[in-house]
Amino acid sequence: MYEELRQEIERRLQSLVDDKAGNEEEKWLRKKELLDSRNSKVIKAKAFGRVLSQEGEWTRYLVHFKYLIKQDSFIYLEEEVEERAARIENEQLVEDRETKRQPIFLAAETEVAELPEMFEERRAFHYDRLQAVQYAERWWNSYNPAYRQFAVDCTNFISQCLHAGGAPMAGYPDRSRGWWTRSNNWSYSWTVAHAFRWFLSSSKTGLRTQEVGEPELLQPGDVICYDFQGDGRFDHSTIVTAKDRYGMPLVNAHTTNSRMRYWSYEDSTAYTDDIKYKFFQIKDHSS
The missing domain is CATH 3.10.450 (Nuclear Transport Factor 2; Chain: A,)
Structure with a gap:
């Protein structure tokens, strides 16, 4: 067959x-x-x-x-x-x-291994872009057992990459507030593309960003959010891991697991002519 x-x-x-x-x-x-x-x-x-x-x-x-x-x-x-x-x-x-890819839960469905240092709330941090990109390269086609895996896993994966770069969690245990995951619970912004996009736009402490208008302004470790239908509802998240010959981003992602994919996703079955993007530079220092 x-x-x-x-x-x-x-x-x-x-x-x-x-x-x-x-x-x-x-x-x-x-x-x-x-x-x-x-x-x-x-x-x-x-x-x-x-x-x-x-x-x-x-x-x-x-x-x-x-x-x-x-x-x-x-x-x-x-x-x-x-x-x-x-x-x-x-x-x-x-x-x-x-x-749609089916999730394979590598940790027990009722409890995910908790690493104590992962959940300490901090405001001041230095964002290590190299560490974030190395994490994206290590796990682009596999799943870290310290976290749950989801059928739509794109934003969960990007959240892990940012945290690997030093971005601190905050807001536990309110799922509608902040950006965090802990044991068998998580904020909407950690796993849902639309909530993540709005968190990146609105966060004033801890993980903070600056939105820019052009993809070539992004560097490895920055983030792109995608509204495939152009209806205001964001569907997908990626992390920049490299730049091409002309300085345009190449990205890694989950759900359809991808590595060094061209940022625009024009070759995706989800792509439409109405697509809209949000380009977020991660601020390297926060206090």
């Missing part, structure tokens, strides 16, 4: 390498257009996958894409892990689509 999926994935990847992505798959066409707009090209692509389950006529599978991208003299590796579902009839792939 997986052989048909493997062959189809290899065909799509080769179309990117050969610079001739077809329009039979909108996602791949958008990725090709995004690469072209950035004066970039996939020079090598690989995919690794495994079947997760068979549910009637549908096969759920996990696929890990790796793209070696060349942009002028700059070369970097972009990675993305998707959970997908495919329907195969008479050894022919009839339908293939991205699905």
